[in-house]
Amino acid sequence: MKFSKEIKAALIALLAIVVLIAGINFLKGNSFFGGDDVYTAYFPNSGQLMVSSNVTLDGVEIGKVLSIQSNPKGDSLHKVKMTFNIHNSDIRLPKGSIAEIGSLDFFTKALIIQLPTVGDGTFYKVGSTIPGRVSVDMVTQVKAYADPISQKLQTMMLSVDKMVGSLSSFWDTTATSELEGSLKQVKLTIKKLGNVADELQGFVAAERAQFSKIMAHVEAITLNLRKSNDQITGIVGNARKITDELVTADFKGTILEAQTTLKKFNMVLTEVEKGQGSLGKLIHDEKLYAELVATNNDLQNLVKDLEAHPERYVHLSVIGRKTKGLQLSKENEDKLVKMLDSLPE
Numbered sequence: 001m002k003f004s005k006e007i008k009a010a011l012i013a014l015l016a017i018v019v020l021i022a023g024i025n026f027l028k029g030n031s032f033f034g035g036d037d038v039y040t041a042y043f044p045n046s047g048q049l050m051v052s053s054n055v056t057l058d059g060v061e062i063g064k065v066l067s068i069q070s071n072p073k074g075d076s077l078h079k080v081k082m083t084f085n086i087h088n089s090d091i092r093l094p095k096g097s098i099a100e101i102g103s104l105d106f107f108t109k110a111l112i113i114q115l116p117t118v119g120d121g122t123f124y125k126v127g128s129t130i131p132g133r134v135s136v137d138m139v140t141q142v143k144a145y146a147d148p149i150s151q152k153l154q155t156m157m158l159s160v161d162k163m164v165g166s167l168s169s170f171w172d173t174t175a176t177s178e179l180e181g182s183l184k185q186v187k188l189t190i191k192k193l194g195n196v197a198d199e200l201q202g203f204v205a206a207e208r209a210q211f212s213k214i215m216a217h218v219e220a221i222t223l224n225l226r227k228s229n230d231q232i233t234g235i236v237g238n239a240r241k242i243t244d245e246l247v248t249a250d251f252k253g254t255i256l257e258a259q260t261t262l263k264k265f266n267m268v269l270t271e272v273e274k275g276q277g278s279l280g281k282l283i284h285d286e287k288l289y290a291e292l293v294a295t296n297n298d299l300q301n302l303v304k305d306l307e308a309h310p311e312r313y314v315h316l317s318v319i320g321r322k323t324k325g326l327q328l329s330k331e332n333e334d335k336l337v338k339m340l341d342s343l344p345e
Contacts, residue, residue, distance in 0.1 A: 092123045
């Protein structure tokens, strides 16, 4: 079957028209043959997103941005209207999904579909409006992080500049000479520290020998103690024996005897306090006390008179001469002499 030239030209023209329409749809972001699911979302700004930008889900491209329009009548969150499609008809957007304008890398922006963590089993209908938001891009995040650091660096540089200026004004010939003098003093100090270290080393060497002698003496003392171990053991045994004897002693009987003696002594003190007995009468009878004092005084006077005038009481015969006075027998004379000898001088 042969076609005429006119029919062939018409078929080619129709084919070209179909290809052109498909190409236009493809360039717009639709599938080659159309029939994609279309959704709408509103944003506070476009986030520098362009028409034909990718729509991604979990990093996979699922559609294109079809149009970006200004919405002057919208509020601060709905100033930009954005229409996008999804090529795969099997992909459905559950309720709670969010269309987010974000960055895939440093240079590429896309419309990222964020699915809810937990869904209720319902889905948006094709052509519905889903919530939209603009994420903070990396450049903005880096700028927000770097701005405070930049301010701190500027402040630090000002401080360093002031410090350098202060050092420059200080660093003159006088300061240089003072620094050289300080370095000399540091060298002298290090040299003295070295001398002290040498002296310490000599001192340690001398004391080491002395310590060896001390340890030798300690060893000798330990040896002597070891030799005297038997004697020490005997002493300890004797001490233990004495302790056992003290433990087995009749302390109870001794204490009972002491208590009995104290009771008797208390009874005697009670009788004395009541004026009973010789000692009690002597303490409580003032008349008897006065008579004893008077008798003692008379006796003292008699002794003094006897010492001053013995011839009044003793008869002495010297070469036939007789001295008058009281004549005593030999026995009484001996008693008188003993009494005089016993008197205190």
